[in-house]
Amino acid sequence: MLQGIYDFIKGIFEPLGDYLIGSLVPVGSSFAGDIDSLIALVAVFVGFWGLLAYIMFFFLIFRYRRKEGVRAQYVTGEEKNLKRWISWPHAAIIACDLVIVFMAVMVWYNVKQRLPEPDATVRIVAQQWAWNFVHPGPDGVLDTDDDIDSFNELHVQDGLTYQYELVSKDVIHDFSVPVWRLKQDAIPGRIMKGWFQPTKTGSFDIQCAEMCGIGHGIMGARVVIETPEEHAAWMSNGGSKLASVVER
Amino acid sequence: MAEAGTATIESQDAHVVSHGHDEHHHEQSFWSKYIFSVDHKVIAMQYMFTGIVMALIGGYMSYVFRMQLAYPGESVPGYGAVSQGEYNAMVTNHGTIMIFWVAMPMLIAAFGNYLIPLMIGADDMVFPRINRLSYQIFLVSAVILLVSLFVPGGGFGGAWTAYPPLSANAEYNLTPLGAQLWIVAVALEFVAFLLGGINFITTLMNSRAPGMKMYDIPMVLWMIVIASVLFMASVGPLIAGAVMLFMDQSIGTGFFDPNRGGDPILWQHLFWFFGHPEVYVVLLPAMGIVADVMCTFARKKLFNYKLILFTVFATGIISFFVWAHHQFVAGIDPRMANVFTVTTLIISIPIAEMLFLYIATLYGGSIQLTTPMLWALAFIAEFLIGGVTGIFLGASGADIYFHDTYFVLAHFHYTFFPIAIIGFFCGLTYWFPKMFGKMMNETLGKIHFWGTVIPFNCIFIPLFILGAAGQNRRIYNFQNYPDLAGLQDLRIFATTALLVMLAFQAVFLINFVVSLIKGKPAGKNPWKSNTLEWTTQSPPPHGNWPEGLPNCYRGPYEYSVPGREEDYWPQNVPPDTAPAE
Amino acid sequence: MSATRPIATTRSATGIPTGKLAVWWVVGSEIVIFGGLLMAYLMHRLGHPEWADYASHTNPWFGGVNTFVLLTSSLSAVLAHHAAEKGDGKRAARFLYFTCLGGLIFIGIKSVEWYIEISHGYTITANGFWQFYYTAAGLHALHVIGGCIIMLIIAADAKKQLELHRVELIGIYWHFVDIVWIFLFPLLYIAK
Ligand code: HEA
Ligand code: HEA
Ligand code: CUA
């Protein structure tokens, strides 16, 4: 039921989300569309009220500008017929807030609060100031002989569901992949788990999103999302970079 | 507090009352008059000028790092090449300075010190010497912060939020001295404002003019004092946290070190438990200034004073329950995010209501677009954008994407800039005649206004777009990121707008100095305002009302009362007599 | 600088004397400081069962005697207030000196205790428990010392029958310092 309502509302705002965010950053994961639609929904709701407030604001400034011989009215704002102008919007904003909360929580639940059954697991090790990735290799399992390590370059296969284990060796970093709309802090001493499912091939930026020292600004990496064939080829090459993919 | 408002308890030692003023007529030396004075007006000026100097330093830093962002790697005129470490230190200290050494001293301390005694009809703060001590500690903290930029290793670069382990461990941040001095400076600043706050609160509670009841207090004083209460109630844990962080840095404890049983997230809770109320601590005084200015120039009563006050209380209380919206993706229990999404959206309700009530105040007015009024209206218009963009961030799902992007950055500059810069100019241009006894030049004032507000929007609207494109904060060169490198035009545009804005500040400087020397004499009440500060000379002498302190007979916003000849009715005029002057 | 007080200081719209109001605000902000520290400690303590082990190396006897000392000194602060209300500055001063002595004994005992603990290797960097132990107790001890200094100044005035109302104010503050210790004692010494 809830999911049905969610999907319905999401459907309404999806095109706008595509336009607002999708036009700047490709929609690259299964939940990127959800987040974009949520942003669009918030934009419409607060945009409506913001616009209304602006219209009122400029109208009043214009209408009640100083004129010779016209005195201001004496109103306290406690008159019933005037208070309406405040209390009705008040109620309407609560209603808007409820919708926003509902949508936000649904998106949040999907992205952060559940861990779907993964097809593969990757380990992401952040350190000052680089990213190390441990890919599970052909067997899809971490900590086996065929694991593939790489440095500042993450390789994943389009369409698979991945679980990640995010750790940090020193300070707090943040694994941030804009095309996936994904962000998660890495805390030293903890293993942060989460998931993503890429839906678009290509190679994109990874940034560090938490100040982590002098080199924070250069702590970038690339994620390479490959078709199954490309990915298999990459793995059989033992993880060496595929020139064609990197160039893209 | 309300009922007792009318009572004045004669002092136990009655001689104090009679000697109050004449004591001070003899000549004072420069030192005791301007440097070690205990007069609230002088202390207010000290805070204000220190704040302006710090604003110029913070503004200079923003110039340097915005130039680096627009023209990465090139030497910045007036600074030189910017290294990564310098960039980080500059951003960190820009943020710290602008919040703790600009917004707080200018809005709370300067206007608070200046206005509280004058608006409640008292001759000074209740504890003048604690007041002076508060400024002196504040000055020391400012000096320590500035020194920290030049010590070996360089200034602290771990962001104004100073998350450990980075900030706690010199092996990680590589600025052993800079980091320590930074936290010491911040902690001292807190102490200074705790002392100042005690003064503000007790003065407003106890020293009101006879007859001034709770709802007769001008809104700006309510807001400054509520802000002080919020500050006192929220800063404690962070002071404890600062002590812990300092010990982690200097004697090797491990409060925030996960390798030794500590917890880095603990700092984030302590910081944001303070950090979020803090944003309202600076917001409220600015809102208060705007309220008073709007009423004066719309010749209108504030729209539903009590309801505004109520929304302020509600905002203050709720602000203690939203802090973790800064930590949605920081590794807290994901279920908590839902709770904090709800509280965060709840806080939009009183603030929306407050803004609507302000807009409604314009209804039926007789609006005069003087410079202070332009600033006040600009505050509303700009803050609205800052406020509504907060809703995107408060929606947990959307914050996964927006967290620590330039969208957040643009959000809070759209709140902070209206508060710290627009709000400050609003108050300054409004009370300048009172402070210095001269009128400011309106034409120059308006040129400066448009020259500040238009470039401001041109700086930060592009940053919203960059944020939506996924550009993260605190990165010194986006050319290293193929997906972002192409947006360089937007960065250059923002930087250019900043240069324009900085150039226009010269207009203000000229206006300020020229008006001080050659401005028209202001007289007691140039704006025909109601509140008590306008009933004494400009500038007010030591003791404020040499002819005796005023009484209060009515609320602060009795403009355009029907049946009266004048459209204002000062608070000190006894009922049924024509207003003086 | 002239010693006159502004008229503002002598007004009292709330009916509460200004000085008392201010002290209550000081106490309020101090409560938040200690509250933050103790909350942090409690969160850690609950997350680390092994801290109970470390805590067993504290000596409740030292803490217990110190609690008694502080309570006694608080009592004499109350007596000082009574004396001041009756206008007997000399007597008030005597009780204040006695309170100060209590504070001094407290610090003395604390020093011995810490000396023993440190020489057993339980330094502030030993582990999580000890760092909270020293920080919380140390911060409290600083308040005791600060309170004593202010009390001596007030007592000197009181002896000359000056500013007698301040005797009550320092009393409020001293009770607060006492109460903080009453929280610290079970949390640091007893909970095992
Ligand atoms: C004075 C400064 C100030 C103010 C007033 C605010 C106000 C608000 N802020 Fe902001 N904020 C900051 C300063 C401020 N903030 C700073 C400095 C940071 C970053 C810190 C850092 O990381 O360095 C930050 C970051 C920040 C975050 C964290 C982002 C992140 O890092 O991931 C969030 C998330 O919830 C947030 C939310 C809000 C909300 C909901 C409000 C609300 O109070 C806004 C309420 C106002 C309105 C909503 C407008 C009026 C309403 C209407 C016109 C009606 C229409 C509205 C609806 C239908 C809901 N802010
Ligand atoms: C009150 C708060 C405040 C204010 C006013 C400003 C003002 C400005 N800020 Fe600031 N900023 C912060 C608070 C503030 N900032 C914070 C908290 C951060 C985060 C730090 C961190 O990440 O750790 C930040 C970070 C930050 C960044 C991000 C850097 C990064 O992440 O890499 C950028 C980038 O563009 C920026 C730009 C600017 C600009 C261009 C201005 C301009 O508006 C500046 C304009 C300044 C002036 C015009 C000077 C003021 C002049 C006067 C007051 C008048 C002077 C008087 C006389 C002449 C008599 N700021
Ligand atoms: Cu790693 Cu920033």
Ligand SMILES: [Cu+2]
């Ligand atoms: Cu916040």
